[in-house]
Amino acid sequence: MKDLDVLIIGAGPIGIACALECKKRGWDYTIIEKGALTNSLFNYPLNMTFFSTSEKLEIDDIPFISSNPKPTRNEALEYYRRVSTSNDLNINLYESVIDISKTETTFNIESDKANYKSKKVIIATGFYDIPNLLNVPGEDLPKVFHYYKEAHPFTLQNIAVVGASNSSVDAALEIYRKGGNVSMIVRGDAIGERVKYWVKPDILNRIEEGSITAYFNAEITEIKPTEITINTAEGKKTIPNDYVIALTGYQPNFKFLEKAGIEFSKDGKSIPNYNSKTMESNVEGLYLAGVICGGKETHKWFIENSRIHATMIAEHLAQNI
Structure with missing residues (x-):
């Protein structure tokens, strides 16, 4: 059983940004990712070009240098890979979370490879895994x-x-x-x-x-x-x-979120319940980050406007860890 301050689920750009914030503050953290590093980006078309410019895809003020103003999929993979490896982030790839349960003071997390205890949990799993x-x-x-x-x-x-x-x-x-x-x-x-x-x-x-x-x-x-x-x-x-x-779009894994105790809006958009100032969900100590915050409105959040979630979460966690 591994005891952590923060367990992060999802090793996409926002999950990586959350890990960087944890490392800067000296917290004991781990990212669990069921696929490859930045798995959603890895599954993008080989020749895809981003709509965003490279500086808007940067995390933690680490420069993203690309050949053109709008970077390619391969350039993004290289950038986030270098950010992760050069900062020696604690990331467990090809490991799937099976269950999250909460006691009075901690979360118990079961994966297909290990069991963890963590004071806080951040879910940054995106929405690319389940097609419509x-x-x-x-x-x-x-x-x-x-x-x-x-x-x-x-x-x-x-x-x-x-x-x-x-x-x-x-x-x-x-x-x-x-x-x-x-x-x-x-x-x-x-x-x-x-x-x-x-x-x-x-x-x-x-x-x-x-x-x-x-x-x-x-x-x-x-x-x-x-x-x-x-x-x-x-x-x-x-x-x-x-x-x-x-290519009819994708949706978050709502069953996984429901199982963790997260509530959703009843307006058909299935937007998860969270505090927009702290990113803490209705489950105390469980935070949401990135595109998953949009529910079925998967166009609402993307890398460039959800990078800030990592800092927002870290600032709130600093008051509670």
């Missing part, structure tokens, strides 16, 4: 992907990209340029408003010229081995299909 499903027949076929890595496997194939967000648009354009026959299935009537401003004209022009076929106000109703059926404003259509890339 289409819930249609055939979604379990091996041709359906909820994550996109690179375009090469889809060359000379009929590809349906579901969604109109940044990730969907990036995938559609990259696959088209690598020789795939791309159709976009979009529930709304237009490409998403938050699509990167330097990318949006590109996708609109490709749709207008017919290089990419876009079905707006449309939804997939069935997926079969060689085709998909979609409902459109003009009625039902069946189109040839080899792969479906359903």
